Amino acid sequence: MPIPLDVRADFPLLQRSVDGKPLVYLDSAATSQKPRAVLEALQRYYEEYNANVHRGLYRIAERATLAYEEARAKVAAFVGARPEELVFTRGTTEAINLVAYAWGDAFVRAGDEVLVTEMEHHSNLVPWQLLAQRRGARLRVLRVRPEDGTLDLDALDRLLTERTRIVAVAHQSNVVGTINPVRYISERAHAVGAVVVVDGAQSVPHMPVRVGELGCDFLAFSGHKMCGPTGIGALWGRRELLEAMPPFHGGGEMIERVELEHSTYKDPPHRFEAGTPNIADAIALGVAVEYLRALGMEAVREHEKALVRYAMAQLAEVRGVRLYGPKDPELRGGALAFTLEGVHPHDVAQVLDEQGVCVRAGHHCAQPLHRALGLTATARASVYLYNTPEDIDALVRGLERVRAFFGLSG
Amino acid sequence: MLQDLYREIILDHYAHPRNRGKLEGADIAVEGVNPSCGDEISLYARVRDGRLEEVRFEGRGCSISQASASMMTEAVKGKSLDAAHELAEEFKAMMHGQVPDEGRLGDLVALQGVRRFPVRIKCATLAWVALQQGLREYAAGRPARVVASSEDEL
Numbered sequence: 394m395p396i397p398l399d400v401r402a403d404f405p406l407l408q409r410s411v412d413g414k415p416l417v418y419l420d421s422a423a424t425s426q427k428p429r430a431v432l433e434a435l436q437r438y439y440e441e442y443n444a445n446v447h448r449g450l451y452r453i454a455e456r457a458t459l460a461y462e463e464a465r466a467k468v469a470a471f472v473g474a475r476p477e478e479l480v481f482t483r484g485t486t487e488a489i490n491l492v493a494y495a496w497g498d499a500f501v502r503a504g505d506e507v508l509v510t511e512m513e514h515h516s517n518l519v520p521w522q523l524l525a526q527r528r529g530a531r532l533r534v535l536r537v538r539p540e541d542g543t544l545d546l547d548a549l550d551r552l553l554t555e556r557t558r559i560v561a562v563a564h565q566s567n568v569v570g571t572i573n574p575v576r577y578i579s580e581r582a583h584a585v586g587a588v589v590v591v592d593g594a595q596s597v598p599h600m601p602v603r604v605g606e607l608g609c610d611f612l613a614f615s616g617h618k619m620c621g622p623t624g625i626g627a628l629w630g631r632r633e634l635l636e637a638m639p640p641f642h643g644g645g646e647m648i649e650r651v652e653l654e655h656s657t658y659k660d661p662p663h664r665f666e667a668g669t670p671n672i673a674d675a676i677a678l679g680v681a682v683e684y685l686r687a688l689g690m691e692a693v694r695e696h697e698k699a700l701v702r703y704a705m706a707q708l709a710e711v712r713g714v715r716l717y718g719p720k721d722p723e724l725r726g727g728a729l730a731f732t733l734e735g736v737h738p739h740d741v742a743q744v745l746d747e748q749g750v751c752v753r754a755g756h757h758c759a760q761p762l763h764r765a766l767g768l769t770a771t772a773r774a775s776v777y778l779y780n781t782p783e784d785i786d787a788l789v790r791g792l793e794r795v796r797a798f799f800g801l802s803g
Numbered sequence: 804m805l806q807d808l809y810r811e812i813i814l815d816h817y818a819h820p821r822n823r824g825k826l827e828g829a830d831i832a833v834e835g836v837n838p839s840c841g842d843e844i845s846l847y848a849r850v851r852d853g854r855l856e857e858v859r860f861e862g863r864g865c866s867i868s869q870a871s872a873s874m875m876t877e878a879v880k881g882k883s884l885d886a887a888h889e890l891a892e893e894f895k896a897m898m899h900g901q902v903p904d905e906g907r908l909g910d911l912v913a914l915q916g917v918r919r920f921p922v923r924i925k926c927a928t929l930a931w932v933a934l935q936q937g938l939r940e941y942a943a944g945r946p947a948r949v950v951a952s953s954e955d956e957l
Contacts (some may be wrong), residue, residue, distance in 0.1 A: 469817075606935070736866075737864060737865035737866060737869075738865070739842075739864075739866075739867070739923070739926065740809075740866045740867075743805070743920070747805045755839065755841060756840065756841040760841060763841065768841065769839060769841040769843060769863050769864070770865075771840075798805070799866075
């Protein structure tokens with residue numbers, strides 16, 4: 394079933410206008426808008442059963458605990474996982490850092506190797522640089538092919554060695570939209586005994602994702618990019634890996650028994666959730682994944698694919714526009730990085746803002762990828778389930794206005 | 804209004820940058836970067852008798868960062884090192900809300916429209932932050948290439 398046309402009515406922010414012009418939101422790769430059900434869940438928690446979890450003996454505390462753990466089950470099921478393998482985090486960045494510190498510090502040794510890709514968001518690159526520095530490990534890099542923004546997979550087997558401990562890869566690029574063959578990469582990585590950490594920040598919100606099908610060992614994603622609130626995300630990890638990992642943060646909630654000199658820790662996932670968790674936002678993320686499940690992630694993916702196909706065709710008509718990444722909508726998601734010849738991306742975004750069109754400009758936290766493309770910055774339009782062909786039309790009209798404003802002829 | 808940001812003189816400097824290019828044997832050479840957006844400028848200066856005899860820049864970035872760099876090279880060329888530093892202070896103060904002295908800042912006041920677009924302020928100050936960093940290094944007797952970041956100053 395396709396995404397219903399009235400889905401936009403679920404999102405209060407999309408009803409707003411800017412200077413009398415309708416708001417055209419094309420920056421969902423940065424953060425998504427939130428449906429009313431998610432906003433109401435936040436309000437309901439604070440108004441009806443705000444209490445700390447896992448401790449209180451009174452009824453609203455029981456209700457809060459139940460709702461928090463139910464949210465965990467929903468979010469886990471959303472990626473085909475079991476709740477005991479799903480750790481709530483602040484978001485993708487914290488999830489990846491959790492693996493880098495807890496697993497990395499315990500199991501990566503001097504001389505070991507961590508393989509990253511040139512396509513990564515800084516959040517799936519810098520934690521590994523830090524780990525390599527702490528442990529005396531070596532960072533190796535799988536390059537991007539600049540012509541189509543795909544990974545140079547021919548080099549994969551050469552870069553994987555018996556020293557490779559970790560392979561860190563984005564499921565989908567936040568800049569050029571490339572969907573990487575995570576299953577294949579996982580198989581090759583497992584053949585040398587490495588664990589595979591997947592940045593799912595741009596894939597989990599936009600397509601059906603099952604951890605079993607990805608074949609990876611860890612999957613990190615963020616709630617705010619998938620209709621949920623900011624400040625909540627998740628790390629999925631294979632049970633035996635999570636069990637072998639020492640804690641990341643110490644504090645309340647994560648302990649079994651505390652003596653003055655030492656303590657014992659809970660089993661995963663609670664071992665990795667020190668302190669009072671982000672209860673309200675976790676519950677609201679549970680509501681967000683229910684919302685997405687009701688629409689159907691296949692439908693979300695098909696909707697975005699159609700929009701990307703339309704956008705690519707329309708943008709090709711704008712003189713001076715160059716799109717980056719795979720040409721085939723089957724191989725890419727809804728992040729469309731582009732440049733307009735003769736106008737810097739910042740200036741493009743600034744003039745688009747005047748038209749009520751929200752796009753992002755800059756390096757999108759992926760400087761090495763931009764360098765590989767021979768650029769310092771791009772403008773990026775990104776679509777989600779609530780975008781329409783009319784949004785793309787507004788972008789195209791906006792770009793014509795940019796051309797006129799900066800005196801580009803034709 | 805967009806016209807407040809993109810004043811004609813700014814677009815002119817962007818389209819026709821002054822003093823653009825590398826300066827061989829420069830006494831001051833600074834790489835300025837804006838980490839939040841990736842804009843870059845390289846600033847070069849030759850010092851004679853305590854004055855900036857020659858100032859040039861190269862760079863990649865938005866109209867505001869490149870126009871500001873171009874306007875800066877014109878404004879500080881021929882100035883004493885102290886006067887250049889002071890002008891940079893005045894320019895930065897204007898970008899952070901102070902009423903500018905038009906007599907001293909001249910054409911540079913055109914950039915004050917950028918103030919209404921907070922994210923772009925660092926684009927406008929990038930070249931100036933780099934200049935001050937270069938002047939400091941020069942004064943300290945470290946004329947080698949240094950990197951200045953517009954993020955380090957608010």
